[in-house]
Amino acid sequence: MNIGDKVRLLRAKEQGVVSRFLPGNMIEIEIEDGFRIPVMRSELVLVSPLEAERLLKPSIFEPQKTVTPSAPAILSNQGIYLAFIPVNDREYTLHLVNNTDWDFPYTLGEESAGAGGGVQFRGLQSGVLKPKGQQKMNDLYAHAKFEEWPTFVVQGLWFRAGKASLRAPLVKRFKARAATFFKAKTTVPVLNQPGFQTQLDADVAVDSSSGASPAAPAANRGGSNVSTQHRPATIRPEDLKAEMLKPKSESIGSSIERPSSVVDLHTEALLPSGTDKRTSADLLKLQLDTFDRSLENAIASGMQDITFIHGVGSGALRTELHKRLGKHPNVRFFEDAQKEKFGYGATKVTIK
Structure with a gap:
């Protein structure tokens, strides 16, 4: 069995293509709807060449549907967020949230101090966020190392099928500040979970005639949490220490409800x-x-x-x-x- 082989699950209806081999005698396959799932090797069987020719392809007997792009009324033009969701009282997961009605092709990365005093960039994720969608990043960010968190950089475009206003690209840098970060706990849109968030597009105009510029200085106007790498850090040690020493009744983990087994x-x-x-x-x-x-x-x-x-x-x-x-x-x-x-x-x- 090799990558690219067509396979079928023995005890389920799914069939797909081998995408990679995982530890523990597991194989990841990509099924018809684009999902990738891990499956035990013993639960898979190869599909014959004759069947493979038709696997994952529309039937030649099915009429092809022509989809004409349409441009429904725009309901929400703004609502791109960076959100930090507490996993426990020690760590956070990072999410990029699109609460607009636009497709949002994006890149997300980290800027941190490099050797010789320069700035080092590390790419985290890229893709397209669908309207009312979100993407969870793989890294966890420790509460105890808050002062060492990097500057997060988000670059994005706007797309809607059909007629729509031309919008300038979004370029934002976000550096978490203790004085404001922990005061922003709220229910994160789309995720509907409690967390800390910052809106990246609050000051971005929709109409191209508004003069919104993709350049970094114009893109970094607005919220107190957004800054460039040239802006000096304003984290006060006493604020961070006070936040970390709060009683358990005020801590993030105090509201966690233990689910049923x-x-x-x-x-x-x-x-x-x-x-x-x-x-x-x-x-x-x-x-x-x-x-x-x-x-x-x-x-x-x-x-x-x-x-x-x-x-x-x-x-x-x-x-x-x-x-x-x-x-x-x-x-x-x-x-x-x-x-x-x-x-x-x-x-x-x-x-x-």
């Missing part, structure tokens, strides 16, 4: 009074939000494992859960949970 993600369990005309997309988002919140709370509260009941169905929810678990830095491993009790409709997660 078994979390049922079925919609009837999450919405016992009925779905109330929610769409399939709304219900899937509710299930994924419940999964993310329960997993993070389980990690933060020191649980060793947690089981999620997702059912069998089409397999879309199970696939997305496994994709997220495969990338989570605090997950040791995950597996089908108690087949005699749940069948193939639950996943047990062991936490580091």
Whole structure:
């Protein structure tokens, strides 16, 4: 079995292409909807060459649909955030959040002091944030090393299909300051989780005639948390020390709710009074939000494992859960949970 081979799961409907080999006799495959999932080698079988010719390709008998780009009314032009979500009372995860109705192609990196007093840049992530979307970065940032946090650099463009105003590129630098950072705790949009955030586009005009410039000096006007690498740091040691020595009743971890060891993600369990005309997309988002919140709370509260009941169905929810678990830095491993009790409709997660 080699990278690029077409494979099928023995005990599920999914089929896809081998994308890479993982430790522990695991293989990552990319399935039809673009998700990548880790699977045991013993659970896969190669697809014959005849089948492989048609795998992941639309049927020649299906009529091709022509999609004409449209430009619906813009509901939200601003709302690009850097958000720091507490994993526990010691570490934060970094998220880039797009709460606008624009596609947002971006790059995100770190600037820090290099050898000889220069500035060193490290790229973290690039991609396209869809409207009302977010991207979680892989690194964790320690509370105890707050003074050593780098300057975060976000560069982005704006795109909408059809007719839309031309917008200047977004270039922002953000350096966390103790005097203001810890006062900004709020519910982060899109994620709907408590955290600390800064809005990067609060002072960016939408109309190109407004004179908004992509150059660094103009791009760094506005919020007190945003600065260039040339602006002197204003972190006061006494402010940082006071924040770290706050009583537990005021700490980030004090509001963490320990979840049940078994979390049922079925919609009837999450919405016992009925779905109330929610769409399939709304219900899937509710299930994924419940999964993310329960997993993070389980990690933060020191649980060793947690089981999620997702059912069998089409397999879309199970696939997305496994994709997220495969990338989570605090997950040791995950597996089908108690087949005699749940069948193939639950996943047990062991936490580091």
